[in-house]
Amino acid sequence: xxxxxxxLIIRSSLGAIRIRLSxxxxxxxxxxxxxxxxxFGSIFVPRLLKADPALDVVAALHEKFITMASFGLxxxxxxxxxxxxxxxxxxxxxxxxxxxxxxxxxxxxxxxYHLLRSQPPLIFSSLLLSLIFAxxxxxxxxxFLILTFxxxxxxxxxxxxxxxxxxxAVRGKWNHWPLRLSPPLVFxxxxxxxxxxxxxxxxxxVPSWLPESVLLPLHMIVAxxxxxxxxxAWPGWIVSIxxxxxxxxACIRLDVVFEENTLAHAKRRMAQQQxxxxxxxxxxxxxxxxxxxxxxxxxGSLWRAWMWKNLTWIKRTGRIxxxxxxxxxxxxxxxxxxxxxxxAVEMVLAMMLTPFCLxxxxxxxxxxxxxxxxxxxxxxxIKTFPISSRELFFSLAGLTTAITAAFQIVLLTLxxxxxxxxxxxxxxxxxxxxxxxxxxxxxxVLLPVLTGTVVVIENGLILWLPAWFALKxxxxxxxxxxxxxxxxxxxxxxRTLGLALLLLIPGLTTAxxxxxxxxxxxxxxxxxxxxxxxxxxAVETILIAGNVGGLYERLEPGSAELx
Amino acid sequence: xxxxxxxxxxxxETIAVDGLSFQVNEGEILGLVGPNGAGKTTTMRCITGxxxxxxxxxxxxxxxxxxxxxxxxxxxxxxxxxxxxxxHLTVREHLLxxxxxxxxxxxxxxxxxLLDELSLTEKKHQLPGALSRGMKQKLMxxxxxxxxxxxxxxxxxxxxxDPHAIRxxxxxxxxxxxxxxxxxxxxxxxxxxxxxxSKVLIIQHGRRVAxxxxxxxxxxxxxxxxxxGLEEIFIELTSGIRQNGEQVL
Numbered sequence: 001x002x003x004x005x006x007x008l009i010i011r012s013s014l015g016a017i018r019i020r021l022s023x024x025x026x027x028x029x030x031x032x033x034x035x036x037x038x039x040f041g042s043i044f045v046p047r048l049l050k051a052d053p054a055l056d057v058v059a060a061l062h063e064k065f066i067t068m069a070s071f072g073l074x075x076x077x078x079x080x081x082x083x084x085x086x087x088x089x090x091x092x093x094x095x096x097x098x099x100x101x102x103x104x105x106x107x108x109x110x111x112x113y114h115l116l117r118s119q120p121p122l123i124f125s126s127l128l129l130s131l132i133f134a135x136x137x138x139x140x141x142x143x144f145l146i147l148t149f150x151x152x153x154x155x156x157x158x159x160x161x162x163x164x165x166x167x168x169a170v171r172g173k174w175n176h177w178p179l180r181l182s183p184p185l186v187f188x189x190x191x192x193x194x195x196x197x198x199x200x201x202x203x204x205x206v207p208s209w210l211p212e213s214v215l216l217p218l219h220m221i222v223a224x225x226x227x228x229x230x231x232x233a234w235p236g237w238i239v240s241i242x243x244x245x246x247x248x249x250a251c252i253r254l255d256v257v258f259e260e261n262t263l264a265h266a267k268r269r270m271a272q273q274q275x276x277x278x279x280x281x282x283x284x285x286x287x288x289x290x291x292x293x294x295x296x297x298x299x300g301s302l303w304r305a306w307m308w309k310n311l312t313w314i315k316r317t318g319r320i321x322x323x324x325x326x327x328x329x330x331x332x333x334x335x336x337x338x339x340x341x342x343x344a345v346e347m348v349l350a351m352m353l354t355p356f357c358l359x360x361x362x363x364x365x366x367x368x369x370x371x372x373x374x375x376x377x378x379x380x381x382i383k384t385f386p387i388s389s390r391e392l393f394f395s396l397a398g399l400t401t402a403i404t405a406a407f408q409i410v411l412l413t414l415x416x417x418x419x420x421x422x423x424x425x426x427x428x429x430x431x432x433x434x435x436x437x438x439x440x441x442x443x444x445v446l447l448p449v450l451t452g453t454v455v456v457i458e459n460g461l462i463l464w465l466p467a468w469f470a471l472k473x474x475x476x477x478x479x480x481x482x483x484x485x486x487x488x489x490x491x492x493x494x495r496t497l498g499l500a501l502l503l504l505i506p507g508l509t510t511a512x513x514x515x516x517x518x519x520x521x522x523x524x525x526x527x528x529x530x531x532x533x534x535x536x537x538a539v540e541t542i543l544i545a546g547n548v549g550g551l552y553e554r555l556e557p558g559s560a561e562l563x
Numbered sequence: 564x565x566x567x568x569x570x571x572x573x574x575x576e577t578i579a580v581d582g583l584s585f586q587v588n589e590g591e592i593l594g595l596v597g598p599n600g601a602g603k604t605t606t607m608r609c610i611t612g613x614x615x616x617x618x619x620x621x622x623x624x625x626x627x628x629x630x631x632x633x634x635x636x637x638x639x640x641x642x643x644x645x646x647x648x649x650x651h652l653t654v655r656e657h658l659l660x661x662x663x664x665x666x667x668x669x670x671x672x673x674x675x676x677l678l679d680e681l682s683l684t685e686k687k688h689q690l691p692g693a694l695s696r697g698m699k700q701k702l703m704x705x706x707x708x709x710x711x712x713x714x715x716x717x718x719x720x721x722x723x724x725d726p727h728a729i730r731x732x733x734x735x736x737x738x739x740x741x742x743x744x745x746x747x748x749x750x751x752x753x754x755x756x757x758x759x760x761s762k763v764l765i766i767q768h769g770r771r772v773a774x775x776x777x778x779x780x781x782x783x784x785x786x787x788x789x790x791x792g793l794e795e796i797f798i799e800l801t802s803g804i805r806q807n808g809e810q811v812l
Contacts, residue, residue: 004663008649011660015651015690095647102611103664104636 002105005113013120020483028468029483036486044131076156077163078184111251118157126150151240158247165251350418357411357443361451364404365458393549397455405448412447416440434526441527445534453541457498460548461491469494502544506536564589564745565610565714570619572605572769579605581769582619587745587762592736594760595749596793598801602769603749604644607716610747611641623714637665640712644719644749646699648691654678654702655687658709665710677705681731696723704732708739715739717748721755733759757793765800772800 023029092100092114100110126149130142133149356363419436461469469491510533518525565587572580580602587593595603609616612628612635621628626635652660658674665671678684681701691699700723707715715736721729736759740746750756756763763780765773773780773796780796781787787795 002664004660004666007663008652008660011656012649012651015653015656019651019690094645095649098613098641098643098645098647099649099664101613102636102639102641104633105664106633 002109002113004103005100005105005109005116009113009117009120032468032486032490033483034486035489036482036484039485039489040482044134073156073159076160108252111248115158115161115248115251119154122150122153122157125153147237151237151244155240155243155247158244158251162247162250350415350422353411353415357408357415357447360404360408360411361447361454364407365400365451365455388549389551390546390549393459393545397452397459397545400455401448401452404451408447408451409444412440412443435523438523438526442530445527445531449534449538449541452545453499453502453537454495456541456545456548457495457502460544460551461494461498463548463551502537502540506533506540509533509536564591564624565747566620566622567606567610568620568622570606570609570621571617572602572609572614573617579769580609580616580766583766583769583771584619585764585771585774587747589743589745590740591762592740592746592748592760594756594763594793595747595766596751596753596756596763596797597749597766597772601766603766604718605769606766607641607718607747607749611639611716612636613641638712639714639716640707640710642703642707642715642717642720644722646691646696646703648699648702650691653688653690654683654694657691657702657706661706661709665712667710671710672708674709677709680735681705681728697725697728700724701728704735708735711742712744714745715747717746719750720748721750721752729755753794753797754792763793765797767801 024033092110100113105113126146129149130145134142134145416436416439419439469487510529513529513532514525517528521528567586568584570580570583571578583602583606585593595606597603605614608614610621610623610628612632616629621635623635623638626638628635648657649660655674655678658677662668662671662674675684675687678687681704683698683701683705686694686698691702694702700720704717704720707717720732720736724732733755736746736748740761748756748760757777760777762776763773764771773783775783777793777796780793781789781791784791784796784799787799791799
C-alpha cells in the first residue's frame, strides 16, 4: 500500500472522528447522539449480556441460510451488473479523481486504496451486526463474531466490485440492454424454477439440472465462502480469505479504463443534462447541483420543472428499478406461497396490493424526493424567484401528493375490480357496509388527503427545524451512525405525534357522523363519514401548509447545512 | 519539456479536442486560452493523465504519458479549476499528504515555509470547510508547489483570489518558471495572462487557432493595430469571422 494513500485514509478517518466529537458541543448534535445511544444501548446491550450459546439460530437454519444467501448473493451480483456499472465499479469522488489520477500512482495502488478506504465503515458495520446477532449465534466469542462478519462483508464487497468491473470490461466492447438485462433475467428465472414443485399453479415438470446449473455456482460460493465463514471458525475464514484474494486479483487483472469512473461519467451526464436544458430553451447551463429545477423554475414553469426534477432524480438513482425488483421478488415469493394453499390468484394480488396501497402515503413521497430541505441548498436562488413562498410550498407538496394519490387510486381501482370479480369479501364485511364500492369510495377520499397531510407534516418539521429532523438516510452526507439514528428517532416521534394530533378531530368527527347518521345514509354512511373526516383533515392540512410555506421566507440560506 | 502531437479526445459523439499540437520548453509559461467549451480543461486533463486521450502523443520530458505514465506524472502537478480538497484533512495535512504522494519529503519545499509564504499559517490546523474560496485556492496551489514539479498545469488559477494573492501568485509562478519548470495556465483574465506568459495557445472547438508569443500573434494579424493586446487578438480570432478553426500561425 502506498504510504501516502495510507496516510490519507488514516488522517481522513481521524479527521472525521474529530469533527463528530467536536460538534457534539452543539445541542442539535448532542441530543440526537444521546437519544441514539440510549436507543442503541437499550436494544442491543441487554441482548449481548443475555446471549445464550445454546440458541444457535444460524446453525439451525444452515440449509435455508445457504439457499437464502445464494439468492442474496445473486441479487447483489445482478444489481451491480445491471446498475453499478454506470460507475465502472471503481467509484471515486471528483476530488480523488482530480488529485489521485494526476499523481504517480499505479492502477493497483488505486484499486488497493479503493478497497482499503471502505474498511473503516466495514469494521463499524461488523461491530454493529455482531451486537445484533450476538444473542442468536453460538459464536465462541464476541471478537470471533466481529471477525466473521468483517470477512463476510469484505467478501460480498469484493464480489460486487468484480462483477461491476467485469461489466465495465464487457461494456467497452458491447453495450446494449439485452446483455445488461440477461443476467438478472436468468437469475430470476432460476429462482422461480428452484421453488418447490407443489408451489406451481399448473402442472410443470422442471428438469432438475436447469435451476441447479444456475444456482449451483452461487451455492458453492456461499457454502465455501459465507457459510464456511460462519460455521467452521478459522478454516472457514481461510476459505473466505482465499475468495477475497481471488476477487482482488480479478480486480487488478480486469483492465477497465479509469475513464469509466465517476468523474467522466458524471461529466458526461452533466453535459447531457445541460444539452437538454439548452434544447428546451428555458435556462442557461448551471452547475451540477443547481442544474435541475431552480433554473427552470426561474422561467415560471414551476410544475413542469418540479416534475422534470423528480423524474430526473428517480431515473438517475435507479430507484424505480430497485423498488420494482424488491416488490416483484416479495410478491413472487408471497404469491407462490399463498398459491400453494390453493387461494385464488386474484385474491393473492388483492392481498398484495391492499397494504401497499395504504402505506404508499408513507412510501411514495420519499421515492419522489419529498424532502424539500434539499431545495434549501438553492435557497439563495429560490428567494429571487417571483414566486411566493406559500405558492412554492403548495406546488411542491401538491404535486408529490397528486402523483402518489394517482398511484394509489389506480391500485384501489384494481383491488375493487378484483373484489367484485371474485366476490371473496367475507359476508361480515357486507353486513358492516364494507362492500367493494364503499371501500373504494372511502379510499378515494381519504388516501389523497392522508398523503398530503403526511407530506406537509414531514416537510413542516424539516423546514421548521432543519438541523433537528431527518427524513431519509443519505440526505446529508457525513451524517450517519448513532447521531443519525437519534435524529431519525426524534423525527419519527415528532411525525407520529403530529399526525396523531391532526387526525384527532377528523377521526372523532368521522366516528360521530357514523354513529348519528348511520340510519339516514344506510349502507353509504361510511363513505359519507369518511368524506366529512377527509374534508376536515384537508382544511387542517391546508391551514398548516400555508403557515409552513411562510417558513421559506424566514429561513436563511445555509440553515439546512448541518455540519 | 511538454510535447503534444495530434491530441484528440472524443466523448461519445462530441469532439472535445481535435488534433491539437504544441510544445512548451523549459522555463516557459504557456497561456492556454479559449472560449467556454473550447477544450482547455480536457486538454489539461489529458496531459496530466486524468483521462486518456483518444489519439495523439503526449510527452512530458522523455516520458510518454501513455507508456510511462507514472514517470511522467511524477514530474507534474495539476491545479483544477474547481476546488478539490479532502474534507477531513487539515491544511497542513494536505501538504504532508502531497509530499508523501510525490515522495518528496526530503527534496521538496517545507510545508510550514510554503504556508507562511501564502499567508496560511494561521489556518494550518483548519479543515477546508472553514476556509474561504480564496484560501482554498491558495491551498490547492500550495499542494501543487510542495513537490517542486517540473511541469505545473493550472486551470483557472486566479479565480477567487484577492489582488494581493494574485500578485503573490504571479511572483510565485514566475519564480517557478525561472527554475526551469514549465507552467501551463488557462484563464479568462486575458490582461493578466498577457503580462505573465511567454507563449499563448488559443483554441476553439478543440482545435488550435493560434500559437506563439504575443509578438508573433501580433505579427500574424496585420489587420489589427501593431500594439493590439491579447484580448483584441482573442476576440478577433474567436469571433464569427474566423470560426472555421484554421491554424493561423
